[in-house]
Amino acid sequence: MDWPHLAGTALNRGNDSWIQPEIRPSRVDTPQGTAIVRATHRRPVAAVLRFAWNFKMFAVIRTGGKQYRVAKDDVIKVEKLDGEAGDKIDLTDVLMVGGEGAATKVGAPVLAGASVKAEIIEQGRSRKVLIFKKKRRQNYRRRAGHRQHETFLKITEIAAG
Numbered sequence: 001m002d003w004p005h006l007a008g009t010a011l012n013r014g015n016d017s018w019i020q021p022e023i024r025p026s027r028v029d030t031p032q033g034t035a036i037v038r039a040t041h042r043r044p045v046a047a048v049l050r051f052a053w054n055f056k057m058f059a060v061i062r063t064g065g066k067q068y069r070v071a072k073d074d075v076i077k078v079e080k081l082d083g084e085a086g087d088k089i090d091l092t093d094v095l096m097v098g099g100e101g102a103a104t105k106v107g108a109p110v111l112a113g114a115s116v117k118a119e120i121i122e123q124g125r126s127r128k129v130l131i132f133k134k135k136r137r138q139n140y141r142r143r144a145g146h147r148q149h150e151t152f153l154k155i156t157e158i159a160a161g
Helices: none
Strands: 023-030 033-040 046-048 058-063 066-071 075-079 088-091 094-099 102-106 115-125 129-135 140-146 149-159
Touching: 066 075, 066 149
Parallel strands: none
Antiparallel strands: 023 033, 033 046, 058 066, 058 094, 075 149, 088 115, 094 102, 115 149, 129 140
């Protein structure tokens, strides 16, 4: 069956439903320059601005055994850090800094002299994770819960060092 409004979509391809619909790129002039716009059949238009990637300075930091890509004024949730709401902290495990047209600096493993300043917004706990153990036919059932402590940070400054 051939439906004209489904032409070129995955719904009209028989067994090849995993194939993406065709992409039609076009150019659009904006005040900042020329943008490449991608549109798929019967989907909203999504603008991809090539020139916008390097505008905002970013850093990759490490805290609590995880890595976060942050920029100024971002609010992130990390593992619990010492301090009260409103305290200022300095994160010195900076792995990479880039953006704002400057060359990207990558540490080995950390950048010397680079730091990210942040403000603690809130100390809290995450949603409860339930742990349920069962052994069948043994009348063995155990239920426990856990709530991880977390800290919400607002990034105030990135110093490349």
